Amino acid sequence: MSSVEILVPDLPESVADATVVTWHKKTGDDIHRDEILVEIETDKVILEVPAPESGILEIFAKEGAIVLSKQLLGRVSLIDDINVSKKITKNQKIISEISKCSEHKNEDLLSPSSRRLIAEYNLSKEDIKKIGIIGKLTREDIEKYLNNKDLVCKSEFLEQNTESTKSLLQSKEQRVVMTRxxxxxxxxxxxxxxxxxxxxxxxxxxxxxxxxxxxxxxxxxxxxxxxxxxxxxxxxxxxxxxxxxxxxxxxxxxxxxxxxxxxxxxxxxxxxxxxxxxxxxxxxxxxxxxxxxxxxxxxxxxxxxxxxxxxxxxxxxxxxxxxxxxxxxxxxxxxxxxxxxxxxxxxxxxxxxxxxxxxxxxxxxxxxxxxxxxxxxxxxxxxxxxxxxxxxxxxxxxxxxx
The missing domain is CATH 3.30.559.10 (Chloramphenicol acetyltransferase-like domain)
Incomplete structure (x- = not known):
């Protein structure tokens, strides 16, 4: 698979280096051409670095890293419009293993739409076991599970956020890294x-x-x-x-x-x-x-x-x-x-x-x-x-x- 490098833009002579401030995507995410991927901060301004091509992102310079002009920030692996199919192939092993543990040995018992959902959301063996027996799984069962899972995640996030807010308010000090x-x-x-x-x-x-x-x-x-x-x-x-x-x-x-x-x-x-x-x-x-x-x-x-x-x-x-x-x-x-x-x-x-x-x-x-x-x-x-x-x-x- 071919790839395109993501480089630090040319920095002027008066600016020696820059700091990677924020990545808007994670490694493995699908990205689109010209989408803003990362912000890097110099002594004077914040520079936005767009995606050179559409594809799958791989990050090399993490947030907080000091980078120089033309240094490698990441790489975009070029892909076509069948991203989901490639994800399905990647998850075949998981589906196969779950099938072996099931009373149904034939993994073809999963419908194409169910396979697509499992691949899209990277469901683990444990996730699928929670949904039910693989031979009886329907797309509706998987969607219902995903909706419930989303609600649980949001609830946990709100609880954690509330606790962190309380902790911050109760704290007498807050240490923040000084910007460049x-x-x-x-x-x-x-x-x-x-x-x-x-x-x-x-x-x-x-x-x-x-x-x-x-x-x-x-x-x-x-x-x-x-x-x-x-x-x-x-x-x-x-x-x-x-x-x-x-x-x-x-x-x-x-x-x-x-x-x-x-x-x-x-x-x-x-x-x-x-x-x-x-x-x-x-x-x-x-x-x-x-x-x-x-x-x-x-x-x-x-x-x-x-x-x-x-x-x-x-x-x-x-x-x-x-x-x-x-x-x-x-x-x-x-x-x-x-x-x-x-x-x-x-x-x-x-x-x-x-x-x-x-x-x-x-x-x-x-x-x-x-x-x-x-x-x-x-x-x-x-x-x-x-x-x-x-x-x-x-x-x-x-x-x-x-």
């Missing part, structure tokens, strides 16, 4: 702390102008473009303008060199059930407000459904993270290496502010810029935040480029 993504996040955060002279500077911004714009045009914007007008498009636009004026913030250190990037690939931090990921808005300076909102929505959905690919995550010159959606008032975000800076946005809170010698209640938000002091000095970091503040407090400047 969480490990990688930990490594990168420690790397940033240990290899950069990280400093954070703060400012605050009046969000009233943007809130009024969204209130006035938000409904029309959504009707026309099919996507909501959020805050992130304003943040991205303001960041790009600030990066143009302070190219040091858009640069990175490579050994003894400073690499200035003349393009604007903005990473957007997105929280998922597996951890924090930073998909990239490539050539964000060429995007309109509509393009930014649509792309962020697309990437957020892909992140939520674990559908991000390597290309979505690679690169990025500068990161924006918005802890405000979780209620954070202020934070010191950690740089995403090899980038040199990250901007943290926070909750918008009404606060009393002095405006023209009068106290007014305004929706204010803290800005936090963490940066590598080896490359960026205080003048650049403070000036960078001031540009963002000016652009957000007077968003018309984003349109007029002033």
């Amino acid at each position: 993504l969480r490990k990688r996040i930990s490594e990168r955060m420690l790397e940033a702390k240990n290899t950069t002279a990280m400093l954070t500077t703060f400012n605050e911004v009046n969000m009233l102008p943007i809130k009024e714009l969204r209130s006035k045009y938000g409904e029309m914007f959504e009707k026309r473009h099919g996507v909501r007008l959020g805050f992130m498009s304003f943040y991205v636009k303001a960041v790009i303008e600030a990066l143009k004026r302070y190219p040091e913030v858009n640069a990175s250190i490579d050994c003894d060199d400073i690499v200035y990037h003349n393009y604007f690939d903005i990473s957007i931090a997105v929280s998922t059930s597996r951890g924090l990921v930073t998909p990239v808005l490539r050539k964000a300076d060429s995007f309109s407000f509509v393009d930014i909102e649509k792309k962020i929505k697309e990437l957020s959905i892909k992140a939520r459904d674990s559908k991000l690919n390597i290309d979505d995550l690679n690169g990025g010159n500068f990161t924006i993270t918005n802890g405000g959606i979780f209620g954070s008032l202020m934070s010191t975000p950690i740089i995403n290496p090899p980038q040199s800076a990250i901007l943290g946005m926070h909750s918008i809170k009404d606060r009393p502010m002095v405006v023209n010698n009068r106290i007014e209640i305004l929706p204010m938000m803290y800005l936090a810029l963490s940066y590598d002091h080896c490359l960026i000095d205080g003048r650049e970091s403070v000036g960078f935040l001031i540009v963002i503040k000016e652009m957000i407090e007077d968003p018309i400047r984003l349109l007029l480029d002033v």
